[in-house]
Amino acid sequence: LTGSSPSEVQLRNLTYDWQHSPQRFSDIGGYDEVKADLERRVLEPLLAHRDGDDRFSRFSVEPESGIMLYGPPGTGKTLFARALAGELTVPFVELSPADVTSMWINESSDRVKTLFDEAKQLGQCVIFLDEAEHLFGAREYSGKGSHAEDRKVTSEFLAQLTHEGREAIIVAATNRPGDIDPAILRPGRLAAHFEIGLPDEEARAAILRTHLSDVPSSLSDDEFANLATHTAGMTGADLADLVAEARRIAADRDARVLTREDFPSTEDLQVIATRLEPKTDD
Numbered sequence: 038l039t040g041s042s043p044s045e046v047q048l049r050n051l052t053y054d055w056q057h058s059p060q061r062f063s064d065i066g067g068y069d070e071v072k073a074d075l076e077r078r079v080l081e082p083l084l085a086h087r088d089g090d091d092r093f094s095r096f097s098v099e100p101e102s103g104i105m106l107y108g109p110p111g112t113g114k115t116l117f118a119r120a121l122a123g124e125l126t127v128p129f130v131e132l133s134p135a136d137v138t139s140m141w142i143n144e145s146s147d148r149v150k151t152l153f154d155e156a157k158q159l160g161q162c163v164i165f166l167d168e169a170e171h172l173f174g175a176r177e178y179s180g181k182g183s184h185a186e187d188r189k190v191t192s193e194f195l196a197q198l199t200h201e202g203r204e205a206i207i208v209a210a211t212n213r214p215g216d217i218d219p220a221i222l223r224p225g226r227l228a229a230h231f232e233i234g235l236p237d238e239e240a241r242a243a244i245l246r247t248h249l250s251d252v253p254s255s256l257s258d259d260e261f262a263n264l265a266t267h268t269a270g271m272t273g274a275d276l277a278d279l280v281a282e283a284r285r286i287a288a289d290r291d292a293r294v295l296t297r298e299d300f301p302s303t304e305d306l307q308v309i310a311t312r313l314e315p316k317t318d319d
């Protein structure tokens with residue numbers, strides 16, 4: 038490791054794929070309340086501390102560093118975690134349960150330890166843990182009916198999570214919040230919870246705008262509003278797909294600007310909506 042500022046950190050030769058996330062909160066359409074909450078509870082205290090501003094520490098206000106994001110698939114939980122790292126300009130690593138369950142299964146808990154050892158060298162960073170219910174489900178936590186090795190991985194994570202002086206910010210995500218053991222959601226663990234639900238009409242329009250911000254397009258406010266009205270039930274990921282297809286259609290017709298016609302008609306959107314998988318939390 039070389040360099041003193043996070044952007045100078047030499048990230049090669051590390052076991053996990055630490056990256057600097059280019060994403061920012063401005064890349065997330067909608068969800069203004071979640072963004073404001075994350076800013077107030079996580080970003081501002083961390084950035085103030087970094088700048089030597091003691092207005093939070095004066096009142097013993099600790100930044101939240103254990104975060105649980107929950108909501109249906111495709112609603113942008115990973116994007117939120119990446120944007121948090123981007124706003125803080127710190128390294129980011131994403132883990133799925135498969136990443137911590139190595140081929141040599143009895144080494145899995147060692148891998149968790151290695152990860153946190155690396156994180157320590159990096160200083161502040163974001164560790165994103167997807168499908169957290171696999172690690173912190175009631176079964177794994179209580180030990181009832183789980184495999185001994187899974188329990189070892191879970192308890193190593195818990196030990197790291199509660200480690201005094203931990204600088205890594207842990208962001209866990211789940212589509213199944215009901216399966217998470219409540220013990221993991223207590224203070225000192227993953228204590229800050231944020232629901233990332235399906236986007237409402239305003240958020241859908243904002244997501245479409247975000248995904249069109251880097252291409253020439255002629256969509257009026259009314260046309261954005263019309264698309265937002267007829268895409269109820271879609272997630273951010275569904276809307277991103279819709280825009281990707283519209284871009285392709287615009288390119289195919291060698292257009293100068295992308296227009297409303299490059300999106301499905303209102304009638305076709307209704308057909309698409311009826312085919313959408315129901316997105317519930319279980």
Ligand code: ATP
Pocket residue numbers: 064065066067068109110111112113114115116117167210212244247272273274275277
């Ligand atoms: P999963 O639970 O399946 O892991 P997720 O909630 O983590 O899903 P993401 O992977 O973050 O969802 O979202 C997939 C893609 O959808 C993002 O990379 C982004 O392109 C788009 N997307 C989702 N939500 C938003 C949003 N609010 N604003 C802009 N783009 C979004």
